Amino acid sequence: MSLRVRMLALIGLFLALLAVAGAAVMIVNARDAVRAEMASALDLGIAIGRAEAERGAISDTVAALDRLGLRHLRFIAGETPPEPLGDGHAAVPGWFAAMIGVAPQAHPLTGADGSVLLTVVAEPQDEVAEVWEDLQSLALAMLVVGLLLLGAAWMAVGRALAPLARIEAGVQRLRAGRYDSGPRGGLAGGVPELARLGSGIAALAEELAAAGRENRRLGQRLIEAQDRERRGIAREIHDELGAALFAIKVDAGRILRLSEEPRPEAFISERVEIAGRARAVLSMAADVHRLSRRILVRLRPALLDQLPLGEALCGLVDEWARREPEVRWSLDIAGDETPDGLDGLDEVLRLTVFRLAQESLVNALRHARPTRVSVSVRRSSDRVEVTVTDDGPGLAEGPAVADDEAGHGGLGISGMAERVRALGGTLSIGPNGGRGTRVAAFLPCVPVGLEGVA
Structure with missing residues (x-):
């Protein structure tokens, strides 16, 4: 059943109950009115009948009284039982007359000898008929009004x-998945509540459309970032690893030829050349090893696979402290508010926290030239806060950080912001008080949209 039909059914039920209540009140009032009318008519009939009976014969008295046409009264010579109620008005249903419940009232007038000379009868049939007609008229009026309503x-x-x-x-x-709901007024109209609901749905459609566009933009940016990362790795492999492997191939081939074709007259010089070639191969192998480690660190920090997150961050800061001993470094890790601390974070959050710290340190040393760098990682029951501050020249005085330049750690400024937003967090980069730069990220411990996933 539709809402429209239900509302009309409720209105109809209300009208029906109103009609039943009105009819009940009317019947109760009519019962009292008929009884009062019958009592008044009977008193009148008694007075008139007694006066007329004293004048002459009873038959002449009855004829004279009938000619008066007194309403509700009937005069009978002698003692005659009254007719049952309703016999004189067949149009009045018996059930209605029974609901009124007023029977004809008879009063005998006796003579001096005690005999009944005249019987005065007050009959309610006419009064009941009038009430029935009024009730019919009222019912018809209520039916018309109810239908119109x-x-x-x-x-x-x-x-x-x-x-x-x-x-x-x-x-x-x-x-x-279609968010083209048209102008906001297209879903409005009607009652204010539905108008607000329509406006809310239209606004939701606009927000979903904007979110869809933002997701497509972020997806495109992520693809571009992946392509840049792959191009960088391919360039390093081609330029450095390929050249190193080619040099190793050349030196190894020369060593092989010298060892297969020994010439006694050039034994000393060949041994010197073989030793030099071997040292060159070892040097190239070391370069290849360092390059492979650098590429692997860009793809996946090995520290996270070997150590807890807190120790991995300590190792990251210690590594930078060895590289930049003139900078004062500090690390503050607080995860005591939860039983498992930072170790209870899922894999995605652990990697994101590490990458945020890694990229922020790279940017601070590359662009800020600081003398002090502080890293703080704090976990509460519902989120993780990562803060990296430095005392460099700050954003207003320092050089601008380009996205492509900030991609050394694998994320870059744009990549960090996109990854934090994807996890439902927030990232802010701004001045650190009067001097320096402050990078602050707030990450929920459970990614947005995955709260109910076991």
Whole structure:
């Protein structure tokens, strides 16, 4: 059953109850009125009948009284039982007369000898008939008014609920992934509540469309970042690893030829050349090893696979301290608010926290020229806060950081922001008080949208 029909059914039920209550009140009032009318008519009939009976014969008295046409009264010579109620008005249903419950009232007038001379009868049939006619007229009027009211309510409710169809169509478009709900007023109209609901759905469609565009933009940026990363790795492999392997191949081939074709007259010089070639091969192998480690660190920090997150961050800061001994380094890790601390974070969060610290340190040393760098990682029950501060010239005085330049650690400024947003967190990069730069990231411990995933 539709909402429109239910509302009209409730209105109809209310009208029906109102009609039943009105009829009940009318019947109760009519019962009292008929009884009072019958008592008054009977008193009048008794007075008139006694006066007329004293004048002459009873038959002449009855004829004279009948000619008066007194309403509700009937005069009978002698003692005659009254007729049952309703016999004189067949139009009045018996059940209605029974509901009124007023029977004919008879009063005998006796003579001096005690005999009944005249019987005065007060009959309620006419009064009951009038009440029945009034009730019929009232019922007809209420029926007409009720039908008109239901018709008006049908039109008003239909007009008020008309936006529901547009709202339903808008929701279906949202479910289908189409956010072209048109102007905001397209889902409005009708009652204020539905207008607000339509405006809210239209605003939601706009936000979903904007989120879809932002997701496509982020996806494109991530693909571009991956392509840049792959091109960088390919360039390093081609330029450095390829050249090193080619040099190793040349030196190894020369060593092989010298060892297969020994010449006694050039034995000393060949041994010297073989030793030099071997040292060159060892040097190239060391370069290849360092290059492979650098590429692997860019792809996946080995520290995270070998150590807990806190120790991996300590190793990261210690490594930079060895490289930059003139800079004062500090690391503050606080995860005591939860039983498992930082070790209880999932793999994605652990990698993100490490990458944030890694990239922030790279940017601080590359662009800020600081004398002091501080790293702070704090975990509460519902989020992780990563803060990296330095005392360099700051954003206002320092050089601008380009996204492609900031990609050494694998993320870059743009990549960090996109990754933090993807996890439902926030990233802010700004001045650190009066001097320096402050990078602060807030990450929920459970990624947005995965709260109910076991």
